[in-house]
Amino acid sequence: MSLGQRLEIRQGQGLVITPQLQQAIKLLQLSNLELEAVVEAELERNPLLQREDGDPVGDSHEADAPETPREDRGELELTDRDTAQANSDMDASSGDIYGDDEPTVREREPSSADMGDGPMVDWSRAGKSGGFDGDDETLERALKREKSLGEHLTDQALIAGFTPPEMAVAQILIDGVDEGGYLRADLSEIAERLGCDMALIERVLGVCQGFEPTGVMARSVPECLKLQLIERNRFDPAMEALIENLELLARRDLSALRKVCGVDDEDLTEMIRELKALTPRPGAAFGAEPSSGVVPDVFVRQDPSGGWRVDLNSDTLPRVLIDQKYHAKVSGSARSADEKTYLTECLNQANWLIKSLDQRARTILKVSSEIVRQQDGFFVYGVEYLRPLNLKTVAEAVGMHESTISRVTTNKYIATPRGVFELKFFFTSSINSSDGTSAHSAESVRHKIKSLIDGEKVSGEILSDDRIVEILNEAGVDIARRTVAKYREALRIPSSVERKRQSR
Known part of the structure; x- marks a missing residue:
């Protein structure tokens, strides 16, 4: 075999992930708070950028440019004609980032035929270089930061085996916990808002009150102490009477307490000693860091015509523009090639940032509108009517890549008449139908399993997992025995053998 050198010419197509494209990808997955920090950094770095404050028609606008009300557009404003022209030039050279078409701001059923996307790129393979300054430091701070009480409770809720409706209730209950670990939310108000039974709220609360730290999510000091005593197996009638009469203990009325x-x-002294060993504020161990409320990125409101109106939250959209007067002034005084190159780079970066912010807003609106259309039953009837939904379904409907949908729905929140939810909340798993009809949501199948087992008290027949599979198959649900066992265990229901033993 001989070795030699030769020249070959090959022609091929490939997608180059430029630093600007990486910037657009990063902007898409940022939360509104992270986006604000990035825009602030760009405003400090780029002298041609300025924030649009007050009147949207600033000095850089045409005097006769018509103004469209911001709340009617529901999206970021491109406020400069020169900027728009520069954006069109960039489109011709690099292509669109997320999609070419603009969604209607208030749309009931967006047409998938009009929602074309750019190249089907797996954004998850995008490199880490070319990002914003300080990404590594931000990651390091995030890793070092201690979890808040809400995050600690949410992590436990994710592994508690909740169904999607139960998880929604659990998240709302967790949001109502104060820094001391006490639940301050009104259960009846939550049940009315979510359109579910009070029994569901109380069942989820009962599970959540078993989370660590012990005593968390209690609604009063006696209930907090009661949870801790139950965990220590020390909650007897005498101790129950003691915690129900804490005002006597506060007055040191020991004779009344003994009675x-x-x-x-001797017993009363020992009980008081045990009581003092408990923690009246179980959430205090997580610090007194003030909790900031979630600011929704999208609003969903009932439309008078009977549908749903989807609007972007304009308060979370940074509005920046190019200072054309300053650019004309400094570009006229630039003499050296380095100065002209620097100004050109600043102008291109400013144009790209404005374009990326605008397309980010349009993409969030497009995806949110499709999610609202898919989960219409939830908004009308309540949490029990969540449909099975995955990233692929939404991606095909709006003409985007699944990884783009994943980025759009991360750390983005939607305010609905039933509460504020993360966009990822609306994606639930599905179970195939045995008769070829539409799939069943995993939540509805769990509900059927629970209903069958609850009905054992009436029929007197203890159903095995195999028997439950047969009943569900007859009802058109294609499910395996191991799936039934998994759902039953997630619902904290013992096996048929244990249930038979308990019934005896």
Whole structure:
């Protein structure tokens, strides 16, 4: 075999992930708070950028340019004609980032035929270089930061085996916990807002009150102490009487306490010692860091015509523009090639940032509108009517890549008449139908399993997992025995053998 050198010419097509494209990808997955920090950094770095404050028609606008109300557009404003022209030039050279078409701001059922996307790129393979300054430092700070009480409770809720409706209730309950670990939310108001039974709220709360730290999510000091005593297996009638009469203990009325609890001096002293060893503020261990409320990125409102109106939250959209007067002034005084190159780079970066912000807003609106259309039953009837939905379904409907949908729905929140939810909340798993009809949501199948087992008290027949599979198959649900067992365990229901033993 001989070795030699030769020249070959090959022609091929490939997608180059430029630093600007990486910037647009990063902007898409940022939350509104992270986006604000990035824009602030760009405003400090780029002298040609300025924030649009107050009147949207600034000095850089044409005097006769018509103004469209910001709340009617529901999207970021491109406020400069020169900027728009520069954006069109960039489109011709690099192509669109997320999609070419603009969605209607208030749309009921967006047409998938009009929502073309750019190249089907797997954004998850995008490199880490060319990003914003300080990304590594931000990641390091995030890793070092201690979890808040809400995050700690959410992590436990994710592995508690909740169904999607139960998880929605659990998240709302967790949002109502104060820094001391007490639940301050009104359960009846939550049940009315979510359109579900009070029994569901109380069942989820009962599970959440078993989370760590012990005593968390109690609604009062006696209930907090009761949860801790139950965990220590020390909640007896005498101790129950003691915590129900804490005002007597506060007044040091020991004789009244002895009478109420039915114990002697020695037992009462021991009970008080045990009570002092408990934690009246279980959430205090996570610090007193003030919790900031979630600012929704999208609003969903009932439309008078009977549909749903989807609007972007304009308060979360940074409005920046190019200072054309300053650019004309400094470009006229630039003499050296380095100065002209620097100004050109600043102008291109400013144009690209404005374009990226605008397309980010349009993409969020497009995806949110499709999610609202898919989950219409939830908004009308309540949490029990969540449909099975995945990223692929939404991606095909809006003409985007699944990874783009994943980025859009990360750390983005939607305010609905039933509460504020993360966009990822609306994606639930599905179970195929045995008769070829539409799939069943995993939540509805869990509900059917629970209903069958609850009905054992009436019929007197203890159903095995195999028997439950047969019943579900007859009802058109294609499900395996191991899936039934998994759902049953997630619902904290014992096996048929254990249920038979309990019934005896």
